[in-house]
Amino acid sequence: MSGLVAIVARDVVLALRAGGGAVQAALFFALAVLVFALAVGPDLDTLAELAAPVLWTAALLSTLVSLDRIFQADFEDGSLDVMIETADLLELVVLAKAVAHWLTSALPLIIAAPVLALLLNLPQEGYGPLLLSLAIGTPALSLIGALGAALTLGMRRAGALVSILVGPLYAPTLIFGVGAAKAGLEGAPSYGPSLLLLGAVTLFAAALAPLAGAAAIRFNMR
């Protein structure tokens, strides 16, 4: 257990030190949102309507570009060997790495989201649903992403492949996440169900991704 905490703590420290990923993740997220906003143009009503989908899409994209951080560096420098040697259950190492990824890549952008939502003219009643949907949904992105990173561990063209593999698995999170954020904003009846389904996706990801990810790492370490 203490080993898993140590893995998470080390990754958080690394992400916060100079050259680490936490600030980069938030910056990429902001950039993606701003590019969308520029493309949509200055019409504030249109922006308000698109705020939730744009923020969710940007969150998905910034998760996607940070996936190689989950295992690749540890694989190359031998840290992963140490983790495999000392861990009782490799599945829990995958879980710990996904938690660390969420803390260092998703949490910064949840913190940045309200500011960007302001730029997108999101109505006031939309903030709660948006942040709640991001908080419930982004762990699924990190978990499924950890599975994708495990599958493509040590491969040369990992970047493109991981997007192809993870993309379809991200679809439910995106659909229910945007669904909940938009429905919550409009007070529509499907707000509750969307959030529940979003939570279900996260739970399924939490159950499956560590098992499948650990299996993938075992095969890729040979």
Place this chain on the structure above:
Amino acid sequence: MRTAARFAVGLRLEDVAVARGGRTILADVSLTLAPRETLLVKGRNGAGKTTLLRAIAGLLPVERGRIALTNAGSEAQDRRGHAIYAGHADALKPALTVRENLAFWAKLHRAPIARIEEALAALDLASLADQPAARLSAGQKRRAGLTRLVLSGKPLWLLDEPAAAIDADSLARLTGLVKAHCDKGGAAIIATHDRISLPSARAVIVGPEATA
């Protein structure tokens, strides 16, 4: 109670075959290692030294044959609890200080905090302990990586080309460390293509010419 029957451990390989990347690298490997013994594994680049060590460490699956610990008490089959592999990669994070890197490994190995200072001293790194690992030279990085042997407290040390990049003094220090470890009842396997000489050690050669 991982520590109870820890020291005085030996190793036996019976007709072991190991594949890597879909190709059989090693076949029909049989060897024994007694407690307190050091084995030098020699052979050319690509002969399969690393593959052998990783298989013994449990990092690679064995295709055929059997690898077993001897004199290890009840946990005899669980090699992972008894072996520590120090490979080419030093597992150092450049952004962390040497001490922080060691502290991380110590937590993974469930080692007591006091052992960090012991390991730093053993590889003459005390003066560099608070430097970021990024500033170390190649040889210093190598030594920092080798502190994992001491930190782990494991009886069976598996060293993969430990002599690479380190100077003569450090090499002497390392061989002294291995000798002391074996005197306490531990065992060590060192893969090297030439440089290390340990008068007390037995040597085997890995290579295609050595197949039965």
Place this chain on the structure above:
Amino acid sequence: MVTEYANPEKFSRLARPFIPALGAMSVLLFTAGLYYALFNSPADYQQGETVRIMYVHVPAAWMALFCYAAMAGASAAGFIWKHPLADVAAKATAPIGAVFTALALVTGSLWGKPMWGTWWAWDARLTSVLILFFLYLGYIAIWETVEERARAARLAAIVAIVGAVNLPVVKFSVDWWNSLHQPASVFRAGGPTIHESMRPPLFFMAFAYMTTYGALLLVSMRAELAARRLARLETLATEKISGVRPE
């Protein structure tokens, strides 16, 4: 008995006569199916002649699901029992399933335009089938990317098994959500809601697809087994296996 057929050389030999047989059956079934579908079945009371697209679309959609289930099942068998033919069967099924899925999507689109009034709608059924298509592509991409066969087989199996959670979503999407797509007509509780006169073309086409899948599967598996054998012979010729001896 299973282990007997698991021998790849034996399998290749046994499979060979089935290929022309299945191929001939599929030609006959397609002829009968298309004749019934296009000429010898009634127009629908609501949809008129457009309903004939159903005979191409519905069995293709069945096959899209069936092939994925077969692929995931074979992957699981290969994963758990290391059955040598299971991975080969899973790999051979993927492109066939992807083509059936694409066919279902395209014919669905052609059907949707006149009936619903749109080529595409992001409802649960259509979206989940599109995801199914991308899962096939991801599975194929693993085989394309990973050079070493054993490793590719294991990783692809993980993708196939994880992706199988999409299957119930595809099947039940029309019941769980009120979608634009209509619910199931044949495989449903309470019996089919397709009139007897419209069932023969549907089933002829379904069996035509099945036999086509069977024939293509066997051809593709034999080709893969031959390629593996060749690769094995090549490595044997160049392989240097090391041993250990005292110095």
Place this chain on the structure above:
Amino acid sequence: MTRKQKRLALLAGVFAVAAGGVALVLTALGQSVAYFYTPADLSRLAAPPSGLIRLGGLVEAGSVEYAEGGAAVRFVVIDEFARTPVFYRGPLPDLFREGQGVVTQGRLVDGRLEASEVLAKHDETYMPKEVADALKEQGRWKEEGGAYKP
């Protein structure tokens, strides 16, 4: 704990988490996640949604009126509980008719949906026209979808 016990504990954890997911799905399906709103959904809302929405239901019999020389159409979408008027200008799908299921997309203006798109939803029943007529004659015809019971 031995390794085996740890693996069992892991699997138990996995099942518990997955069961939690299933429970959430079942709870969510009790309520409905809609591709479209029904008129009843709209009538239950405190405030009508401001953005683009989809409305699904049946075209009320006798409600279809063509306007602007056939270029536009007014009709009423109904479900068991409520009705919502719709106005639409544009081409209609072949299947559009009274009593037919439709999904319309547009904005609500004063309780009326100004639709930008009208899609026809057909049911899962397929039969020849003669059979449908015969069923109607025999009085075995149930209007509004799911009509054919063999």
